[in-house]
Amino acid sequence: MSDTKVIDACNTFCPGPLMELITYMKQAEVGDTLELLSTDQGSASDVPEWVEKVGHEMIGSEKVGEVWHIKVRKAK
Amino acid sequence: MRILVVGGGTGGTIVANNLARRLSAELRAGKVTLTMLSASDRHMYQPGLLYVAFGQMMPDALYRDQASLLEPSIEFHVDPVKHFMLDEQKVRTGSDRVFGYDVLVIATGSRMVPEEIPGLVEGSETFYSEAGAIKMYKALRNFQGGRIALVVGVPHKCPIAPVEATFSLHDFFKARGIRDQVEIKYHYPINRIHSIENVAKWAKPEFDRMEVAYETLFNLKEVDVANRIIRSEEDTEYAYDLLISIPAHRGMAVIEENQLGQAGWIPTDRHQLTMAGYDNVYVLGDTTNLPVSKTGSAAHFEAEVVAENIASIVKIGEPVREYDGKVYCFIEAGHDQATYAMFNYQNPPDLKPANKSMHWFKMSYNQLYWSSVRGLL
Amino acid sequence: MSSQTNLSDGPAGRIEENVGAADLRHLLELATLVTAARDAMSDDIVTRMSSAVNEGLILLDRVTRNPGLMRLLQALERSECQSLLEALADALTATSRELVSDPTGSGAGGGLLRLLRDPGTRDTLRLVCVLGGHLSRNLEAATKVSVSPGGSGAPL
Numbered sequence: 302m303s304d305t306k307v308i309d310a311c312n313t314f315c316p317g318p319l320m321e322l323i324t325y326m327k328q329a330e331v332g333d334t335l336e337l338l339s340t341d342q343g344s345a346s347d348v349p350e351w352v353e354k355v356g357h358e359m360i361g362s363e364k365v366g367e368v369w370h371i372k373v374r375k376a377k
Numbered sequence: 378m379r380i381l382v383v384g385g386g387t388g389g390t391i392v393a394n395n396l397a398r399r400l401s402a403e404l405r406a407g408k409v410t411l412t413m414l415s416a417s418d419r420h421m422y423q424p425g426l427l428y429v430a431f432g433q434m435m436p437d438a439l440y441r442d443q444a445s446l447l448e449p450s451i452e453f454h455v456d457p458v459k460h461f462m463l464d465e466q467k468v469r470t471g472s473d474r475v476f477g478y479d480v481l482v483i484a485t486g487s488r489m490v491p492e493e494i495p496g497l498v499e500g501s502e503t504f505y506s507e508a509g510a511i512k513m514y515k516a517l518r519n520f521q522g523g524r525i526a527l528v529v530g531v532p533h534k535c536p537i538a539p540v541e542a543t544f545s546l547h548d549f550f551k552a553r554g555i556r557d558q559v560e561i562k563y564h565y566p567i568n569r570i571h572s573i574e575n576v577a578k579w580a581k582p583e584f585d586r587m588e589v590a591y592e593t594l595f596n597l598k599e600v601d602v603a604n605r606i607i608r609s610e611e612d613t614e615y616a617y618d619l620l621i622s623i624p625a626h627r628g629m630a631v632i633e634e635n636q637l638g639q640a641g642w643i644p645t646d647r648h649q650l651t652m653a654g655y656d657n658v659y660v661l662g663d664t665t666n667l668p669v670s671k672t673g674s675a676a677h678f679e680a681e682v683v684a685e686n687i688a689s690i691v692k693i694g695e696p697v698r699e700y701d702g703k704v705y706c707f708i709e710a711g712h713d714q715a716t717y718a719m720f721n722y723q724n725p726p727d728l729k730p731a732n733k734s735m736h737w738f739k740m741s742y743n744q745l746y747w748s749s750v751r752g753l754l
Numbered sequence: 755m756s757s758q759t760n761l762s763d764g765p766a767g768r769i770e771e772n773v774g775a776a777d778l779r780h781l782l783e784l785a786t787l788v789t790a791a792r793d794a795m796s797d798d799i800v801t802r803m804s805s806a807v808n809e810g811l812i813l814l815d816r817v818t819r820n821p822g823l824m825r826l827l828q829a830l831e832r833s834e835c836q837s838l839l840e841a842l843a844d845a846l847t848a849t850s851r852e853l854v855s856d857p858t859g860s861g862a863g864g865g866l867l868r869l870l871r872d873p874g875t876r877d878t879l880r881l882v883c884v885l886g887g888h889l890s891r892n893l894e895a896a897t898k899v900s901v902s903p904g905g906s907g908a909p910l
Contacts, residue, residue, distance in 0.1 A: 312722040313668040315536050315704065317572040321668050323531045323596065327625075328640050347568050354594050354611045433797075713797070733792065737800045744804035748811045 306333065311340045311368055318344045319351060322373065326357070329375045334360060337371045344369050378409050378691055381476055383458050383468065384484035385415030385443050387423075387750060388662030388676035392482055394752030395684035397448035400691055404450040409691060411450060412478075414470060416457035418443050421507070422746050424673065427538060427709075430504035430513040431545045434743075439507070446750055458485075461635045463655055480657050480687055483643060484680075485632060487534055487663035487671060491624035494530070496600030501622035504542070505534070516619060517549060522558030523618030526607055528597045530625030531566050534663060534671045537706050537718070539563065539623055540571055540580050544711030546621075547587045561587075562615060564595035564607070573718060575728045576708070583710070597622075626671065628664055642666035647722070648699040650683050659683045670704045677749065678703045707739040715739050 308325050310318035318339035325335055337348060345362060348371050352359050360372035382393045393413050403409040420443045428434035447453050460469040467477050489505045491497040502513035525546060529539045543563050550556040563570065563584065569577040570584065570591050584591055596610040600620065608614045627633070628641020637643050637652075644653040645665035652658040661683055662676030669675050679700055686696035702722030709715050710731035717735060718726035729735075748754045817823050829835060869875050 310668045312702070314720045314725045315573045315670045315706075315718075316532060316668070317567070318668075319567045320531055320572050323566055324640075327531070343574070350568055351594055355596065356610075737795065737797075740797055740800040741804035741807075744801060744808045745811075748808050751812060751815070753811055753815055 305336050305372070307336045307338065309338045310344075311338050317341065319347050322348060322371075323351075326373070326375055331375050331377060334372060334374050337369075337373070339369045339371065340367055341369075344371060348373070378403075378479045379477060380409065380411045380480045380482070380687060381468065381478035382411070382413045382482045382484065383415075384482075384486060384662075384664070385413055385417065385420060385453075386484060386486045386662065386676070387673040388486075388664075388680045389413060389415070389482065389484035390420065390443070390446055390750045391677055391680035391752060392484065392659075392661065392684045392687075393451050394446070394448050394750070395681060396687060397450045398752055399684060399688035401450065403691060410452065412452045412454070412476060413447065414454050414456055414458055414468070414476065415443060416455070418455045420446055420750070422743070424535065424746075425743060426504045426507065426510045427541060427545065428743075429507070429510035430502075430542075431517070431549055432514050436507050436511060441747060446747070448752070458631060461631075461637060463637075463652075463658060466657070478657075480659070480690070481655075482659045482661065482683060482687075483632075483637075483652070483664055484660070484662045484676070485629040485664050487626040487628050487641065488630075489530075489534075489624040490627050491530075491622060493625060494597055494599060496602045497597070497622055497624060500600040500602035500605075501528070501620040503622050503624055505624065513621065517546075520550075520559070520619055522555055524560045524562065524616065525619045525621065526562050526564065526615055526617035527621045527623070528564045528595070528607060529566055529623045530597060532671060533623050533626050536572055536670050536672065537576070537708050539565065540576065541709045542621065542623070543584070543589055544587075544709060547589060548711045561589045562617075563589055563591040564597070564609070564615070565591065565593050566596045568593050573720075573726050575726055576718060579716075579728050587711075626663070632664065638666055647702070649686075649696065650679055650700050659687070669702055670706065672704060672706060674706055675704045678705075707735070707742065709736065709739060 306325060306329065308321050310321040313321070316324075318337055318341050322335065322337045329335060337344065339348075345364070349359050349362065352373050355377075357376045358374040360374055362369065362371045364370075380396060382389050390413075393411060396411055397404065400409050400411070404411060419440050422439045425434050425439040429436055429439070443455075444453055454470070454474075456470040456472050456474060458468045459471050461483075462468065463481075466479065466481070467475055468481070469475050489503065491501070491503065502509065502516050504510040504513050527539065527543060527546070533539075543561065546559075546561050547556065550559045565571070570580055570593060571577040592613065592615070594609075594611050595613060598608050598610045600607055604616070605618065605620070606614050606616050607620065628638060628643070630641065632638055632641040632643060641664075643660045643664055643666060645651070645660040645667055646653065647667050650659050650661055650665070652660050661679040662673075663671045665679075682698050682700045685698050689695060689697040703719070704721070705717060705719045707715055707717050708728075708731070712731075713736050714731040714733055715736035715738070716729050716731040718728055720726040742749075745754055817827070830839065
């Protein structure tokens with residue numbers, strides 16, 4: 302099993318969850334999975350939009366309590 | 378107790394001065410020693426670089442001698458750390474001296490890394506260094522019209538800088554009387570024009586009013602310097618005549634070389650500001666991996682918490698405060714007007730309308746910063 | 755209830771009762787003054803004023819936390835010091851002028867002898883000797899205090 306890097310971006314407003322994901326995506330290797338934790342409602346739509354546009358792979362997105370867990374695999 | 382502060386920027390200087398004030402009796406009695414190691418004998422007011430790039434401040438106004446900013450009870454050495462030996466509670470410096478500590482504060486800051494994007498170093502102007510800001514001013518001064526592109530890397534120091542630089546560009550060319558011959562296009566990595574939602578909502582109509590074009594979801598992949606074209610990871614491109622970049626940043630190389638944190642950002646507890654796995658190592662300012670803005674303001678508020686906690690550990694053996702994520706950012710809005718954004722882990726920023734008084738408050742702060750780093754304000 | 759009616763009408767009524775025409779005129783004047791001051795300000799003025807405030811704050815902080823300087827200020831405030839301070843200030847001005855008008859000095863040994871024959875020079879030498887004596891005695895006393903029995907500090 303490959304490790305999933307968890308990025309805790311809960312309760313942050315600047316630079317915000319998507320910026321955090323982009324930061325860690327740059328540091329990751331192709332094939333790595335990142336799990337973004339976010340309390341920002343916008344993340345549920347913002348993150349998939351970016352992932353699709355840039356060409357990475359959405360693995361899943363679910364809300365547990367108040368926290369969105371969004372999993373993305375680096376594809377390029 | 379031996380307290381060692383590594384880094385003489387905003388965070389390191391405030392934490393050292395604050396500690397010197399809180400522990401003055403202990404320092405006089407020799408029960409505590411306070412040492413700072415820094416890479417430079419000068420201290421730069423980094424927010425001033427944007428003013429230098431637009432000819433509103435001269436570079437010499439950005440600096441003070443670091444020693445002149447420190448309390449006399451602080452032992453100060455210009456001798457950057459090369460090796461962190463955290464398990465032995467020691468560091469080794471560039472001059473091969475070894476300093477032991479009981480409490481360590483790491484505040485080494487961050488650096489821009491334009492070299493990570495092909496063509497960005499030779500193809501763009503940037504105001505994130507003194508030389509860069511002067512060069513950018515000359516380029517702007519000589520620009521007679523055409524297409525200006527502004528690009529933003531992730532993560533970057535001072536998240537409000539892209540918006541402020543755009544307002545400044547508009548004002549600069551308007552004052553020169555050639556705004557109608559200059560096309561300004563702003564490119565931003567996420568799907569709105571600023572990471573703070575309220576700033577994005579406020580800035581969008583302002584950009585429309587100033588006729589500034591913008592493209593969101595634009596993460597710079599490369600600069601084709603010969604043909605003056607920028608290309609994004611999202612497969613879009615734009616032809617420019619003058620490129621202004623806010624490059625991506627990393628933590629300092631020494632942090633990476635010592636394997637203290639990926640990309641130079643040290644894993645840090647978001648409330649205690651201690652390094653993961655080391656209760657006697659505090660991290661603050663840009664050096665942390667916290668999801669808060671990389672700005673002097675965050676470093677300032679973090680430094681107050683760290684200093685209060687170290688002082689209370691000396692006095693009663695326990696820390697007494699937690700960092701609440703507080704950040705306060707001035708936002709220069711052009712037209713000699715400004716506003717501000719304040720937020721913490723719990724409360725999002727609530728933006729007030731820009732006005733002239735806030736602009737003067739920022740102008741005043743540019744001077745009062747020197748009182749602030751001395752631990753007075 | 756009448757008290758509720760009074761509460762809802764009250765504030766406006768109280769303002770009208772308490773603020774007379776003259777008060778409003780004064781407020782208007784003040785508002786005009788604020789606007790005039792605001793219009794007269796520039797970035798440069800704000801920067802210079804803030805710089806002065808900044809330096810003043812730093813100076814105040816340094817002086818007030820420095821026991822030696824505070825003591826010196828207290829001593830210099832005494833009326834018997836005033837004539838000495840004024841004489842010192844005048845002497846500094848005169849010395850600066852003299853040095854500018856005669857930068858090389860008039861002769862070596864002979865010039866020095868002439869200076870020593872001047873009664874003013876002799877008075878000043880006496881003043882320096884008296885000051886030196888007091889300073890020496892005070893330093894000796896301070897050293898004794900710091901190594902007095904029971905004190906844990908090391909001798910200076």
